[in-house]
Amino acid sequence: MVNLTLARALTDGLRAAMERDPKVLVMGEDVGKLGGVFRVTDGLQKDFGEQRVLDTPLSESGIIGTAVGLAIRGFRPVCEIQFDGFVFPGFDQIVSQLAKMRFRSQGKVPMPVVVRIPFGGGIGAVEHHSESPESLFAHVAGLKVVACSNPSDAFWMIQQAIACDDPVLFFEPKRRYWEKGEVDPDATPPPLFSSKVLRAGTSVTIACYGPLVRTCLDAATAAQADGLDLEVIDLRTLSPLDLGPVFESVRCTGRLVVVSEAPSEASVTAEVAARVQQECFYSLEAPVLRVTGFDTPYPPSKCEDDYLPDLDRVLDGVDRALAW
């Protein structure tokens, strides 16, 4: 058992994957010598060389597009997009090539490419550095989308994503990079595309992912003082969704609050709500409620505490579900 920051757990996971398979490459802006702006790839270029850890030219379309080519050639590229808001120059390659290659070739050309994206706000950054674009990718057939929330999951999920033969958009909660947690390198991890009940409870179910998992767990602790027993589920995988544990929980609690930093309209949280009302209609005591970022562009950082769902807004959602 080791105690690692989330960033360091990712480094160790990447390192393990690179040691296991010489076809695994890391590529992105500033990932080599600098070790990435968040230092997630720190030391990898030194140890694996410049041909396995590529400081690329400044072009996201180039990063994704060449990763597609490298994958056709049998490599397993792990691309780093420096910040969430900079994935869009690469969006075309992700949607048009990466997502569709297997389908178009009818399985002859698999696309084992991972696209790592630090996402979410809360770090006081300038524009384009705090966005939550995961729903845009969850909407695209052919892509898998996951989000880790803690060091242990980070360590295992990155390795599982690299081992996956489908393209995986791998979202990392950047404001949690420096939070520490236990990682057991000898454990057997749960499957990548599975959600996880982190806290069992009977009053209200909360489904969340990424940076807000910590927030929701804190909300559950706070609610306990008021005699409420919240169940907290970390979705972990956003596409495909693994809603079995959510259905089971809702059948017991009758109430669900879905939480994300991303805006609500046409989103992952909307998908969860739709499926839960379909599967659990007769168990629901209240409509599925959502606590999300507002449907606006990400605001200047002095406004982000108001924009981002916090403990109070989560508990407010819980109260509304109970008061229904």
Place this chain on the structure above:
Amino acid sequence: MSQPQAWVPVDPRSRPSREQVLAGLRGTDAGGPELVQLLTPEGQRVSDPRFDGFVDDVDATALKSLYRDMVLVRRFDREANALQRQGQLGIWVPLLGQEAAQIGAGRAMRLGDMAFPSYREHGIAWCRGIDPTELLGIFRGTDHGSWDPLTTGFNLYTIVIGNQCLNAAGYAMGQRFEGKVGDSESAEATICFFGDGATSQGDVHEGFVWAAAYDAPVVFYCQNNQWAISVPLERQTRVPLYERARGYGFPGIRVDGNDVLACLAVSRWALEECRTGNGPVLVEAYTYRMDAHTTSDDPTRYRLADELELWKLKDPIERVRVNLVREHHVGGEFFDEVTAEGDELAARLREFCLAMPEPAPDRIFSEVYAEPSPLLEAQREEFLAHHTSFQTEEA
């Protein structure tokens, strides 16, 4: 039929090898023989018959004014950097070392011209009459740019690398469509700022293609400061950047980006080419990022201090000071005055920063759409109710 010209690789002696640079052993510092220069690093005025005519109005008074611009811009840049260190700004993007490249280009612009900056163009903002205090909101996190792009002729900062090159091409197409290109006094041009790293982005290449296809009056002004965060120029290009223009069918030129006189002359020439219908033009201002990429960056991880020492010898401000003293006999009093003015500006910037109000709580919802959105209105009301409930609880 003419024979295709044999391809001549770049003279390997004129610059360090790719391998050396990528290994961080030696930075690129020689601009090569193609560099347009009017003031040497030692402060000597040298002649360039192609460009002398574009600065023949620059007498001692005008040169003093360019000097003042550079000193003041550097002074407020340093103050903002310090404000970040003291926790008053979330981040600062220093322009240290690029004062000449920006003041030269900024002072070449006319009132009707339009600039499309990236995020380091504080010197261009200065020349467009934007007070340095107006830049602070972006970095303190109170706004995304507080000035009016339309009345100042200075678009909002663009952080997504390369985006603005297409926007600039489009704006310039508009200038052309409205008949603003010609030789009259009312002719207009656009100038677009981006870095060496940005030249790898598709948007920049597409901007070149579109501007060429529509003869758009746009100067693509690349400040090659040798680095894109930790990535050296050699990772982005095999040929000098200005040479790329030829492939798109318009002229490209490399100017000493630490020479304010040369930057002024070349920018005036390039803007005039555009105004008279010979655009677009690519200008590569060959310079150096003397500070970190931003206050979040640690350049000791990827480049050697020696490189900075080399470039300090080419400081853009020092050479003008020397020239003013030696060739125009400007006395110490002038320099003292400018220093004092800089200190006053810095103090005013600091005072303003410390007193900046927080944005109104519902700033989040303002001006997302021209027409009110029912969804947002509902969210706004819910938010304000929630917000007020906390205000009253705290009171």
